[in-house]
Every structure is written in structure tokens, then in C-alpha cells.
Amino acid sequence: MKPFASADAARIAPKIAIDDLTLDYVNAESGERHRAVQGLDLDVRADEFLCVVGPSGCGKSTLLAAIAGFLKPTAGTLTMDGRPIAGPGADRGVVFQEYALLPWMNVLDNAALGLKLRGVARQERYATARRYLAIANLVGVEHKYPHELSGGMRQRVAVARTLANSPEVMLMDEPFAAVDAQTRMVLQEELVRISERSSLTVFFITHSVEEAIFLGDRVAVMSPGPGRVRHIVDVPFSRAARTWKTLNADPAFGALREELLDLVRTPAASAAAPAAQHASA
Ligand SMILES: Nc1ncnc2c1ncn2[C@@H]1O[C@H](COP(=O)(O)OP(=O)(O)OP(=O)(O)O)[C@@H](O)[C@H]1O
Ligand SMILES: [Mg+2]
Structure with missing residues (x-):
């Protein structure tokens, strides 16, 4: 049983519960295994906007593919509303980096x-x-x-x-990475507005810690592959204050950005805190 940060979080069942999840790719010809995710714990709460950051190759897209139902767990459990995720479903919508129109x-x-x-x-x-x-x-x-x-x-x-x-859950894998910086800001502001207007759980992968802070209710940081969640932070800024102008003027934004950048860049072994203490924080 994972520890909860607050009584509230303990009362509300997670929308998606990921427990001790391991995900391997198996080469069809050689049978060789590549472990992309190992021992990952993470709860995605109903209606939250959860952002995931981590170094390239740490297993973010692999994790998303498993939640989408494209990839079966090698070990551990992955449930939505308490039921094991057995395959893709209309209850989960996926937006990839490529437009795919x-x-x-x-x-x-x-x-x-x-x-x-x-x-x-x-x-x-x-x-x-x-x-x-x-x-x-x-x-x-x-x-x-x-x-x-x-x-x-x-x-x-x-x-x-x-x-x-x-969908009940929107899974987004670096959806704005390919657009220019100005357009990205507009899309980010629109996505905040859209997610506020609908009851939607969003799982959003990004390389950018600024983007994660701008969009997220919480930000999960993954360790280098095989990935697991090493740290989770609550984003302390009100939704109403989520414009780039307001955030850029707030020193707390810069401090949180530095904290997260340090976590993404430093090897997991020297991380300040083990994932187990933070996976449901
Ligand atoms: N289809 C596949 N077959 C074998 N190995 C794979 C496959 N897809 C990804 N991998 C490997 O699994 C690991 C995790 O890959 P994944 O794409 O999940 O990383 P990521 O965190 O999304 O990286 P990025 O930030 O660069 O998108 C990497 O080592 C990658 O080489
Ligand atoms: Mg990826």
C-alpha cells in the first residue's frame, strides 16, 4: 500500500492506478528483452492534469502506450477505475507528437x-x-x-x-513539441482552458519542465531508464494564474523549474528522495 499525502487523496480512488509496473520490449526475431520501465508506481487522480517529465529514453512513451492499452504489463498491475487495462478503448484518447490527421x-x-x-x-x-x-x-x-x-x-x-x-482520460505524448514557440504558448493556454471546462483526466508527457508546471496539477519526474517515478510535486499556482505572463513574473515559478530541472538532469542514484516516498504525494 502506497502512502498518501493527505486524507483527501486517500479517500478518492485513483482514476488510473499503476503498481510496481514493469514493461519489457521483446524482439520478435532474437527474443532479446529490453526493459523500458521497472517497478513504477503512480496514481493518476480523476480529473487531474498530470504531467510526466524525464530524460529521453526513460520510458515515458512506453508508459503511455501501456495506459492506452497498446502494450501489456510484463509485471505489476495497471488499472483504470479498478479494472485491469486489457487493451485500447474509447474511454482513453491519445494525442501523439505527430498530428496523425x-x-x-x-x-x-x-x-x-x-x-x-x-x-x-x-x-x-x-x-x-x-x-x-x-x-x-x-x-x-x-x-x-x-x-x-x-x-x-x-x-x-x-x-x-x-x-x-x-474520452474519460486523454493521453498526450509531447503533443506540442513540433510547433513553434509562439503557437505552443497559445495551445498550452487553450488546453488549460479546455481541461477546466470538461471533466477530463489528462496524462501529459513533455520534455519541458516549464510546460509541465504551466499545465499540470502535479508533475511526476521519472528516473533514467528503465524508468520509474522518482518524485512528484504539486504545482502550487492557481489555475486562474496560469498565463505565461503571470508565471514568468513569479519567483516561485523559477524556483520550481530549477528544482525539477535538477531532478531530470541528475542520475537517479544521487536523487534526493526515493520514489516510494513520493509516488502518491
Ligand atoms: N518498439 C520498441 N522496441 C524495443 N525497444 C524500444 C521500443 N520503443 C522504445 N524502446 C526502448 O525503450 C526505452 C524507452 O523508450 P521510450 O520511447 O518509452 O522513451 P521516452 O521516455 O518516451 O523517450 P523520449 O523522451 O526520447 O521520447 C528506450 O530505451 C527505447 O530505446
Ligand atoms: Mg517518447
Whole structure:
């Protein structure tokens, strides 16, 4: 049983519970094993925005793939609402770094794709897709094709498509890494706004500790691979204050950024604290 930081956290069952999780890749030809994640403990709370940072290759995308149901645990347990995750499902939506829009479909059809695959009637799926395109600030481009959009707009279509599927959990793997810095800020501010307006649990992977602090209710730091969670911090800034202008002016933001950067950069062996004391903090 993992320790809880507060009585509140102890009362609320986690949306996703990850216990002593190990994830191996097995080479189909040689049978050789590569351990990407080992002994990882993490609870994702219902409706929280959890950001995950860690050095390249530490197993972040592998962990996300397991939560999405693309990869089965080698050892340990992985549950959603108390039930083992056995495969992909519409209750979890995934947004990858690459836009993954279909180039031969216009924006509206791309946004409605998930609903179409689930057999939702045409009128209803278009109405839903238009609603989420509006939330993602994409009114007026419904009939354009992906190649006619900017990178940031394409990424917003991908976010709208995932939201249109009304997932309970949104799994995002560095979704804004490929867009320019200005667009990224706009997307980040929009994502904060969107996640506030819907009851949605977000699991968000990023290389950027600034992005993690800006977006997250909590930030989990992973150790170098095979990864586990070595530290979790609560982000102390109110949602209302999550604009870049406000945060950049707050010395506490700089201090938290330095703390997290140190954790990402220093080898796990010399980490200040073991994961077990923080995995549910
Ligand atoms: N399909 C695969 N087969 C074998 N090994 C893999 C596979 N995918 C990833 N790996 C290995 O597993 C480890 C974790 O990879 P993963 O992609 O999860 O890292 P990451 O933390 O997402 O890195 P990055 O920040 O660079 O995206 C790495 O050592 C990687 O080489
Ligand atoms: Mg990755």
C-alpha cells in the first residue's frame, strides 16, 4: 500500500492506478528483452492534469502506450477505475507528437473520424465535431485539408478529434513539441482552458519542465531508464494564474523549474528522495 499525502487523496480512488509496473520490449526475431520501465508506481487522480517529465529514453512513451492499452504489463498491475487495462478503448484518447490527421479528409471529417469509427450517425457526429472544433478555435476552417493548415492548427484538430470522442482520460505524448514557440504558448493556454471546462483526466508527457508546471496539477519526474517515478510535486499556482505572463513574473515559478530541472538532469542514484516516498504525494 502506497502512502498518501493527505486524507483527501486517500479517500478518492485513483482514476488510473499503476503498481510496481514493469514493461519489457521483446524482439520478435532474437527474443532479446529490453526493459523500458521497472517497478513504477503512480496514481493518476480523476480529473487531474498530470504531467510526466524525464530524460529521453526513460520510458515515458512506453508508459503511455501501456495506459492506452497498446502494450501489456510484463509485471505489476495497471488499472483504470479498478479494472485491469486489457487493451485500447474509447474511454482513453491519445494525442501523439505527430498530428496523425488523414490528408485526404477535410478538418471536419478528421475531427469526426473517431465518432464515425464508433458508428455515430452522420448528423450527430458532425454536430459534435463542430462543437469541439469551436472549442479548439477552429471555426471557419472545417472544409480545409490538413496541408492547408499551420502546424498549430493541425495539432488543434488532433486535440478536437480526441475530445470529440469524449474520452474519460486523454493521453498526450509531447503533443506540442513540433510547433513553434509562439503557437505552443497559445495551445498550452487553450488546453488549460479546455481541461477546466470538461471533466477530463489528462496524462501529459513533455520534455519541458516549464510546460509541465504551466499545465499540470502535479508533475511526476521519472528516473533514467528503465524508468520509474522518482518524485512528484504539486504545482502550487492557481489555475486562474496560469498565463505565461503571470508565471514568468513569479519567483516561485523559477524556483520550481530549477528544482525539477535538477531532478531530470541528475542520475537517479544521487536523487534526493526515493520514489516510494513520493509516488502518491
Ligand atoms: N518498439 C520498441 N522496441 C524495443 N525497444 C524500444 C521500443 N520503443 C522504445 N524502446 C526502448 O525503450 C526505452 C524507452 O523508450 P521510450 O520511447 O518509452 O522513451 P521516452 O521516455 O518516451 O523517450 P523520449 O523522451 O526520447 O521520447 C528506450 O530505451 C527505447 O530505446
Ligand atoms: Mg517518447
